[in-house]
Amino acid sequence: MVNICELLGTKYPIIQGAMAWIADAYLVSAVSNAGGLGIIASGNAEASWVRSEIRKTREMTDKPFGVNVMLLNPHTDAVIDVICEEKVPVVTTGAGNPGKYIAKFKSHGIKVIPVIASVALAVRVERAGADAVIAEGQEGGGHIGEATTMALVPQVADAVNIPVIAAGGIADGRGIAAAYMLGASGVQVGTRFLVAKECTVSQNYKDMILKAKDSDTVATGRSTGHPVRVLKNRLAREILAMEKRNADPSEIEKLGAGALRAAVKDGDVVNGSVMSGQIAGLIKKEETAKEMIEEMFKEAAGIYENRATICRSGCSIPGNG
Numbered sequence: 001m002v003n004i005c006e007l008l009g010t011k012y013p014i015i016q017g018a019m020a021w022i023a024d025a026y027l028v029s030a031v032s033n034a035g036g037l038g039i040i041a042s043g044n045a046e047a048s049w050v051r052s053e054i055r056k057t058r059e060m061t062d063k064p065f066g067v068n069v070m071l072l073n074p075h076t077d078a079v080i081d082v083i084c085e086e087k088v089p090v091v092t093t094g095a096g097n098p099g100k101y102i103a104k105f106k107s108h109g110i111k112v113i114p115v116i117a118s119v120a121l122a123v124r125v126e127r128a129g130a131d132a133v134i135a136e137g138q139e140g141g142g143h144i145g146e147a148t149t150m151a152l153v154p155q156v157a158d159a160v161n162i163p164v165i166a167a168g169g170i171a172d173g174r175g176i177a178a179a180y181m182l183g184a185s186g187v188q189v190g191t192r193f194l195v196a197k198e199c200t201v202s203q204n205y206k207d208m209i210l211k212a213k214d215s216d217t218v219a220t221g222r223s224t225g226h227p228v229r230v231l232k233n234r235l236a237r238e239i240l241a242m243e244k245r246n247a248d249p250s251e252i253e254k255l256g257a258g259a260l261r262a263a264v265k266d267g268d269v270v271n272g273s274v275m276s277g278q279i280a281g282l283i284k285k286e287e288t289a290k291e292m293i294e295e296m297f298k299e300a301a302g303i304y305e306n307r308a309t310i311c312r313s314g315c316s317i318p319g320n321g
Contacts, residue, residue, distance in 0.1 A: 015039060039092055130162060140169065163185040175279070217232070
């Protein structure tokens with residue numbers, strides 16, 4: 001199996017999740033400088049913005065980083081042209097099957113790592129030439145699939161021969177250790193990086209993450225076919241009420257238009273969309289990206305060491321006598 005750190009050119013096997021309006025050059029460069037792989041989230045942005053962020057990132061780090069391509073972006077083809085022209089080392093993709101673009105990326109020496117939510121898509125992108133896959137469970141924030149991380153990761157790991165990176169509900173060393181036990185070779189973390197000191201999201205947004213409890217997220221938009229996990233607020237409750245009365249999906253989409261930007265940039269956490277994973281209740285402090293990454297992997301290493309010590313002292317596995 002390919003070593004993820006060797007594949008990515010990083011010190012740690014961790015990718016920063018692509019969060020639209022949030023994952024800009026400041027956060028991306030901080031994560032990459034800390035030994036992870038920062039990812040610029042292109043979202044629905046135009047190609048010129050993506051090029052600008054790539055160049056800003058290069059001014060702030062000499063480490064590898066990547067760009068996420070949201071395949072529903074109307075500017076996808078132009079964004080991909082920019083990524084190839086700028087020779088970005090790694091691309092992650094979301095919201096669809098990137099199969100028709102993989103050969104182009106590979107011809108420019110770019111590693112391709114699609115985000116997938118099913119075994120079927122993982123198999124398809126592997127056949128198309130993907131270098132690895134990010135198996136993301138519905139515990140994650142933002143757009144989600146149906147399967148949980150616990151169920152999805154081992155099934156994907158059994159189905160493909162390329163590295164699997166686990167995502168969804170991972171924010172500390174315990175999550176990283178669990179991901180490895182499920183068959184992953186690395187992890188993707190999003191929600192915890194929302195409160196990184198280098199993250200430019202509004203302080204209101206950060207404060208909601210820091211104050212969140214385990215039950216504070218909800219998935220809205222299931223009736224539209226594009227469910228999104230967010231923290232509960234007035235907007236989320238209004239969307240859920242519309243869905244309960246079978247409102248037209250287009251009306252729901254209209255209500256949510258611009259809501260993420262309102263929360264991220266304007267700090268409107270009442271009527272804005274505060275995307276967050278279920279793990280938000282575990283996050284209690286702002287730190288630098290470096291402090292976060294080092295803390296997570298130190299904790300994960302300690303877990304492995306403790307388990308090894310216990311087993312050497314004579315532990316027994318239930319069912320094995």
